[in-house]
Amino acid sequence: MKTIIVIGASGNIGKAAIKGLGKHKVITASRSGKGCDYQVDITDKTSIAALYKAVGKFDAVISAAGHCEYAPFESMTDDQWQATIQSKLVGQMNVVKVGLDHIENGGSFTLISGILNIKPMPLAIADATTSGAIDTFVKCVAFELPRGIRINxxxxxVIEEAWEMYGEMMPGYQPVPGALVGKAFERSVDSFITGQVIFVDA
Ligand SMILES: NC(=O)c1ccc[n+]([C@@H]2O[C@H](COP(=O)([O-])OP(=O)(O)OC[C@H]3O[C@@H](n4cnc5c(N)ncnc54)[C@H](OP(=O)(O)O)[C@@H]3O)[C@@H](O)[C@H]2O)c1
Structure with missing residues (x-):
């Protein structure tokens, strides 16, 4: 049994991830901390370090957090770009950077990206761009991680559980059950793969 921290555990993807972690000890965290074991803000390195210190020993971190702003490229403001980049991209990279000082040997990080960098749709340029950056980050940083630590x-x-919210803006997309996304997180945590982007699409 591994001890796994799930950041963004209260969200759609966080709940899906937890479905795949049944045999492990799961510690939950989110920005508000509502319904979770801990509060953390991934845009703040001090907050991330405090979470890791409070948990103590852990074997894996799953990040299912990353706020994205949606607007047409022509009207997307600098603040909207910054909010998305600081959360979905820099925030998740911080989860790894700070985590290296705390995670056990042979541990793993699993980050969230999203299919919109492969299958673009209107209004989603910031989500798509940062998702592509996360995919590139894990492929490349995997070569640099010490102590047998893995990253995917x-x-x-889009998952079925979020279809009501996003379905209208995603004509022609087929949602998948959250449980299938849970399997992808399970494969990242429980196999030996590293530097991989695990796609879950219909
Ligand atoms: N939903 C989908 O079908 C889907 C598909 C592909 C990719 N994604 C990606 O997955 C990520 C999460 O999406 P979601 O649908 O699960 O969103 P969600 O339901 O709104 O949940 C977001 C979760 O992340 C937490 N969070 C947000 N900002 C945070 C921060 N700065 N620090 C720590 N925790 C933070 C939230 O905490 P609080 O609730 O406490 O604020 C919540 O637990 C997004 O980047 C999205 O693009 C989603």
């Missing part, structure tokens, strides 16, 4: 990204399409 899960890149899912």
């Amino acid at each position: 990204a899960v890149n899912p399409t």
Whole structure:
């Protein structure tokens, strides 16, 4: 049994991830901390370090957090770009950077990206761009991680549990059950793969 921290555990993807971690000890965290074991803000390195210190020993971190702003490229403001980049990209990279000082030997990080960098749709340029950056980050940083530590990204399409919210803006996309995305997180945590982008699409 591994001890796994799931950041963004209260969200759609966080709940899907937890479905794949049944045999492990799961510690939950989110920005508000509502319904979770801990509060953390991934845009703040001090907050991330405090989470890791409070948990103590852990074998894996799953990041299912990353706020994205949606707007047409022509009207997307600098603030909207910054909010998305600081959360979905820099925030998740911080989860790894700070985590290296705390995670056990042979541990793993799994980050969230999203299918929109492969299958673009209107209004989603910031989500797509940062998802592509996360995929590139895990492929490349995997070569630099010490102590047998692994890293992967899960890149899912929209999940059924979120379809009501996003379905209208995603004509022609087929949602997948959250449980399938849970399997992808399980494969990242429980196999030996590293530097991989695990796509989950219909
Ligand atoms: N939903 C999908 O079908 C889908 C598919 C592919 C990719 N994705 C990607 O997955 C990520 C999460 O999406 P979601 O649908 O699960 O969103 P969600 O339901 O809104 O949940 C977001 C989760 O992340 C936490 N969070 C947000 N900002 C944070 C921060 N700065 N620090 C720590 N925790 C933070 C939230 O905490 P609080 O609730 O406490 O604020 C919540 O637990 C996004 O980047 C999205 O693009 C989603």
